[in-house]
Amino acid sequence: MNLEEQLKLQALLDGELPPAEASEVSGRIGRDPAAAALLAELKHTRQTLQQAESPRRLQESRELYWSKIERDLRRFSPPSPARSESGLFFKLRLLILPTAAVAALIIVTLAGHFYPQPVVQRKTADADATTVEPALASTDAMTYRDASEGTTLVWFSDKTATVKPTGTNRVN
Amino acid sequence: MKPISLLVGLLLALGLTGLTARAADGDLQLEAQWILGSNDNPAKGNPVAPEIEKKLKRLPLKWQHYSVISTQTLTAVRDTAKVVTLGTGCEISVKNLGNERVELTLAGRGKITQILHKGQTLVTGGNNDNSIVVLRQAD
Numbered sequence: 045m046n047l048e049e050q051l052k053l054q055a056l057l058d059g060e061l062p063p064a065e066a067s068e069v070s071g072r073i074g075r076d077p078a079a080a081a082l083l084a085e086l087k088h089t090r091q092t093l094q095q096a097e098s099p100r101r102l103q104e105s106r107e108l109y110w111s112k113i114e115r116d117l118r119r120f121s122p123p124s125p126a127r128s129e130s131g132l133f134f135k136l137r138l139l140i141l142p143t144a145a146v147a148a149l150i151i152v153t154l155a156g157h158f159y160p161q162p163v164v165q166r167k168t169a170d171a172d173a174t175t176v177e178p179a180l181a182s183t184d185a186m187t188y189r190d191a192s193e194g195t196t197l198v199w200f201s202d203k204t205a206t207v208k209p210t211g212t213n214r215v216n
Numbered sequence: 217m218k219p220i221s222l223l224v225g226l227l228l229a230l231g232l233t234g235l236t237a238r239a240a241d242g243d244l245q246l247e248a249q250w251i252l253g254s255n256d257n258p259a260k261g262n263p264v265a266p267e268i269e270k271k272l273k274r275l276p277l278k279w280q281h282y283s284v285i286s287t288q289t290l291t292a293v294r295d296t297a298k299v300v301t302l303g304t305g306c307e308i309s310v311k312n313l314g315n316e317r318v319e320l321t322l323a324g325r326g327k328i329t330q331i332l333h334k335g336q337t338l339v340t341g342g343n344n345d346n347s348i349v350v351l352r353q354a355d
Contacts, residue, residue, distance in 0.1 A: 174328060174329065174330045174338075175328070175329040175330075176326060176327070176328050176329075177326055177327040177328075178325070178326040179322075179324055179325055179326045179327070180324075180326075183325065183326060183342075185326060188275060188276055190271070190274050190275060193270070193271045193274055193337070194333070194335050194336040194337060195271045195274065195275065195336070195337045195338075195339060196330055196336070196337070196338050196339065197275045197276070197277075197339045197340070198328050198338070198339070198340040199340070199341060199342065199343075200322070200325040200326055200340070200341070200342035200343070201342060201343040202343060202344070
């Protein structure tokens with residue numbers, strides 16, 4: 045008796061064979077003492093198992109029992125590398141935001157330090173012209189600027205004066 | 217040290233530097249000189265500094281030689297006028313208008329407003345007199 049014939053005996057015992065094949069296997073058992081002996085052993089084994097194994101009854105519903113198993117499986121399964129908080133991307137993400145904020149502060153601070161320079165220079169250029177207010181209406185004022193030496197001369201003179209102390213021959 | 221700590225330290229340092237710079241912006245250290253012009257050689261009195269003499273000789277003044285009558289260094293506090301007597305008959309008032317802009321008033325003559333950066337010099341005087349006032353930032 046080969047393996048397939050042995051499996052058909054087990055299937056007959058379990059009631060899994062179609063009627064035509066079941067009658068064929070039953071006929072063979074009547075003719076083959078080895079097949080009859082194997083069937084008797086299989087019946088004995090099943091009876092022994094049914095008597096020895098006590099049935100287990102769940103305290104909760106079937107769905108709740110399996111949901112607990114699923115939850116435990118998720119809990120003990122290894123974490124996904126993409127969601128790992130110790131991953132390089134996660135560390136970079138933690139650094140990017142504070143670094144960007146600090147960089148923005150530095151830019152604002154540096155701009156506060158250096159940006160006013162051109163503004164001051166522009167104001168200076170506008171205001172570089174010397175403003176002169178004579179104390180008296182009868183007083184005149186002459187302004188001379190030596191740009192290369194950064195010197196400004198303001199000379200007050202009486203409008204009625206006939207002699208001026210400045211050497212007009214040197215004025216260019 | 218962590219990079220964040222370094223950056224915070226840098227920011228604090230920059231802030232302190234800014235505060236110091238702004239505090240220094242308020243005051244101006246100025247030097248006022250009363251100088252006598254003459255054509256005598258050599259001029260009487262203390263000679264003027266070479267850099268001042270060089271500047272004066274480029275101006276359209278009739279004198280060839282200059283000597284210092286008096287020198288005063290003053291701290292011009294922002295928006296505050298300071299009266300300085302350089303000698304008998306020579307009284308000036310200096311006001312720091314901020315951003316290195318000064319207002320120089322010569323008693324009886326007039327008022328001059330001028331930006332006075334380091335290295336720049338303001339020279340003023342009047343007829344019937346052979347003296348001038350030189351104002352510049354102190355070294």
